[in-house]
Amino acid sequence: KAGVTQTPRYLIKTRGQQVTLSCSPISGHRSVSWYQQTPGQGLQFLFEYFSETQRNKGNFPGRFSGRQFSNSRSEMNVSTLELGDSALYLCASSLDPRWIGPGANVLTFGAGSRLTVL
Amino acid sequence: TQLLEQSPQFLSIQEGENLTVYCNSSSVFSSLQWYRQEPGEGPVLLVTVVTGGEVKKLKRLTFQFGDARKDSSLHITAAQPGDTGLYLCAGLNYGGSQGNLIFGKGTKLSVKP
Numbered sequence: 001k002a003g004v005t006q007t008p009r010y011l012i013k014t015r016g017q018q019v020t021l022s023c024s025p026i027s028g029h030r031s032v033s034w035y036q037q038t039p040g041q042g043l044q045f046l047f048e049y050f051s052e053t054q055r056n057k058g059n060f061p062g063r064f065s066g067r068q069f070s071n072s073r074s075e076m077n078v079s080t081l082e083l084g085d086s087a088l089y090l091c092a093s094s095l096d097p098r099w100i101g102p103g104a105n106v107l108t109f110g111a112g113s114r115l116t117v118l
Numbered sequence: 119t120q121l122l123e124q125s126p127q128f129l130s131i132q133e134g135e136n137l138t139v140y141c142n143s144s145s146v147f148s149s150l151q152w153y154r155q156e157p158g159e160g161p162v163l164l165v166t167v168v169t170g171g172e173v174k175k176l177k178r179l180t181f182q183f184g185d186a187r188k189d190s191s192l193h194i195t196a197a198q199p200g201d202t203g204l205y206l207c208a209g210l211n212y213g214g215s216q217g218n219l220i221f222g223k224g225t226k227l228s229v230k231p
Binding site: 042056106107108112 | 166206
């Protein structure tokens with residue numbers, strides 16, 4: 001089956017602009033999580049969506065937002081970009097987060113969207 | 119805030135050598151996962167360990183979960199260039215501002231032929 005697809009793979013923006021990143025999860029996966037990865041901080045949790053509802057949110061400013069559509073596809077948006085927002089943004093999909101059997105809490109990651117803010 | 123400390127941060131070795139990567143925390147986790155991330159790709163799950171003291175083997179990789187479920191190790195025997203990548207451990211912690219999985223910062227392994 002197709003993996004997690006993230007678009008675009010690479011993008012360059014300037015300070016003050018906004019950006020929207022897209023994530024298509026594995027078919028059948030209903031939970032989508034977003035992470036920011038930088039060399040200094042590692043993977044930092046942004047938010048998790050399930051059934052079009054945000055279930056959990058990390059410690060990021062309100063400039064970072066997301067949403068999930070009825071087909072489980074998700075988007076995240078960063079407004080008023082800052083230099084420090086330059087990072088690899090990873091999306092991961094998983095089964096129903098309420099599931100506690102085999103495969104529970106296993107994340108399948110996309111290849112990421114590499115954002116550079118100039 | 120729960121933390122997972124990974125060591126070493128960087129490791130550069132020759133093909134054929136053995137190595138061990140550590141993942142430590144002061145918190146107890148119900149399970150722990152190991153991922154490997156290659157350049158230009160997202161992390162890929164290698165293994166999940168659930169029971170304290172559990173040992174799992176995946177070919178030349180041996181994973182161990184500490185008895186107290188606060189730490190884990192990954193041992194690679196006879197490393198090969200294909201093992202090069204960023205190794206991440208992640209502890210399961212339901213809910214919270216860090217998400218369900220708490221990730222360490224990773225160990226960047228380079229295996230030279």
